[in-house]
Amino acid sequence: MAKGTLVDGVICFRCRHSTTPRTNIDAAGLLQRFRSEYGTATVDTKEVTEMLNAVDKDFEDYETEILLLQSRILYIKTQQTRLKEHAVDLRYLNSPIRKVPNEILLRIFDYACYRNLLQEFPWSEEFKFSPSTPVVDPLKHLPAMSISSVCARWRSVALSASAIWSRISLELSPENSRLQDRRFVLSGFS
Template identity: 35%
Template sequence: MSTIPPMSEKLRSVIWCIRPEFAEINEILRLGLKDLDDYDTEIHELQSRILYTNLRKKRLEEHLEKLRSLKAPIRKLPNELLLHIFMFCCNQDELHQGFGRPKLNALAISAVCARWRDLAESRPSLWCSLSVVLSSSEEEFEESEHAIVAMLKYYLAHSKDWQLSLDINADVWWEEAEGIDHPALVLLASQSHCWRDLSFN
């Protein structure tokens, strides 16, 4: 019965494999390929377990972080003191159309948690001091025009007819408007009975 020499010798040999060895080589190849498939399956299972374990770890970390936040000193402050801090932060919110970064402190405060939202919405004076910057009335600014009007409506709804302090800058828009009424100005004009201070540039 013939035996297959060591692989290193077979690879160095210039003699072709004899035919009786082919069947044995094919069987070894078949078994080897099966082992490779088994390894791939095992690796995939291990990777899935690692992914699942990392997900559980992340969820636990998030849960622990939320628990830690319950111990935050700011949660011990009474509502009256929190509102005083909010008033200091909301001296004047800024709404920009098309350019610039808006400063929406009242909106940001109301988005922190349910308690802060309830407090912010209960105090109309947080929403009544606004700086409004209007840009060109050209077509590319239509989307931002709708956005600033929507935000104005949101602020006016929360101000609940409280006296408004407005600083309006419409230089860029006014130069190109050609007599067109800006919807934000129309909206603010409809609230003229609530104006306390008005600055128009």
């Protein structure tokens, strides 16, 4: 590239052909004209207008090319992200837990779900006593719900195990436990 020129040509990313700009950016030549030519008689306004039109068209072409390239970059980055996600999914297919038989999973779930505590939240501060076990981490106190939310296979195995669902404890604040509506609703669970 010669000094003072921005680009000798742009490679079209679609057809891979070089496009030649309409404008020759010759800063030295323009500087020479600024220094040597002055007055209205020395400047050909038609020539300058044509050069400005060519500059505008080149500028529009570059803007279009930039937008196309940015669009292409965005598409490629999106594809790259999708490939990374797909690779993670494929790695899950090879994970050791997928090789564990359902019977073993069932035993693990049964062991993990020795107690499920479903508690009213938030517990009313007006009462002098607090719940038997303050539930800070619901996943820890509702293992059956947590396990059944992992994936379709685990959900199927967990739902087939009546033992883990029969150990659910329900704690209500004393105020709500006395309500007739609550007793009526809960009577179906006894």
